[in-house]
Amino acid sequence: MNATERLTELFMRFPGIGPKQAKRFVYYLLREHSHFKEQLISALEELKFTGRQCDVCFRYFGDKSAVQDATCSICKDETRNRKTVMIIEKELDLDAIEKTASYAGIYFILGGLIPPLTEKPSELIRIRELVAMLHQKISNNDIEEIIFALPVTDNGDVTREYVEKTVKQIVGIGKVKLSTLARGLSSGLELEYVDKNTFKNAFEHRG
Numbered sequence: 001m002n003a004t005e006r007l008t009e010l011f012m013r014f015p016g017i018g019p020k021q022a023k024r025f026v027y028y029l030l031r032e033h034s035h036f037k038e039q040l041i042s043a044l045e046e047l048k049f050t051g052r053q054c055d056v057c058f059r060y061f062g063d064k065s066a067v068q069d070a071t072c073s074i075c076k077d078e079t080r081n082r083k084t085v086m087i088i089e090k091e092l093d094l095d096a097i098e099k100t101a102s103y104a105g106i107y108f109i110l111g112g113l114i115p116p117l118t119e120k121p122s123e124l125i126r127i128r129e130l131v132a133m134l135h136q137k138i139s140n141n142d143i144e145e146i147i148f149a150l151p152v153t154d155n156g157d158v159t160r161e162y163v164e165k166t167v168k169q170i171v172g173i174g175k176v177k178l179s180t181l182a183r184g185l186s187s188g189l190e191l192e193y194v195d196k197n198t199f200k201n202a203f204e205h206r207g
């Protein structure tokens with residue numbers, strides 16, 4: 001296989017990228033000036049050594065701090081309220097919410113959703129990791145609210161019910177507030193595309 005064929009196969013491993021788009025990327029690279037390719041190569045080189053997963057929120061991150069640290073910049077930020085944890089599906093949702101600059105707590109990324117009638121839901125999301133994190137927070141008296149920000153879909157609902165049931169067994173009813181982003185405002189909207197006003201409304205009207 002030559003380099004263009006190898007690259008096509010590599011691009012096809014990206015989520016949502018089929019053979020046609022993969023080839024489009026390769027042709028783009030063939031046309032591009034070497035400066036762009038150098039930038040791409042150097043960014044990939046950096047990721048190779050610095051890409052890490054945060055040991056608190058489980059987000060993958062690649063900023064410079066990743067070299068020394070296993071905790072991401074959000075979880076390390078002293079100005080954020082660590083007693084509020086927002087439970088989300090994926091990194092893209094976190095990026096979208098951060099862009100609205102309307103949330104000052106921390107996150108927990110489940111890393112997936114549970115479809116209805118799943119036999120072993122605990123294998124599809126980071127429930128064990130969430131339980132461990134909550135146990136630690138409870139013993140440090142470091143948790144006040146857990147906010148569910150999951151998609152308004154069947155899978156999102158099943159996931160919320162499952163996680164909520166598990167969380168309630170740990171935190172004890174009444175001690176920690178459990179809330180969900182307002183639905184009417186976010187219905188049919190994917191969190192990863194949320195804009196500032198929609199998110200602010202859904203957040204302020206959570207219940």
Ligand SMILES: [Zn+2]
Nearest residue numbers: 054057072075
């Ligand atoms: Zn983190």
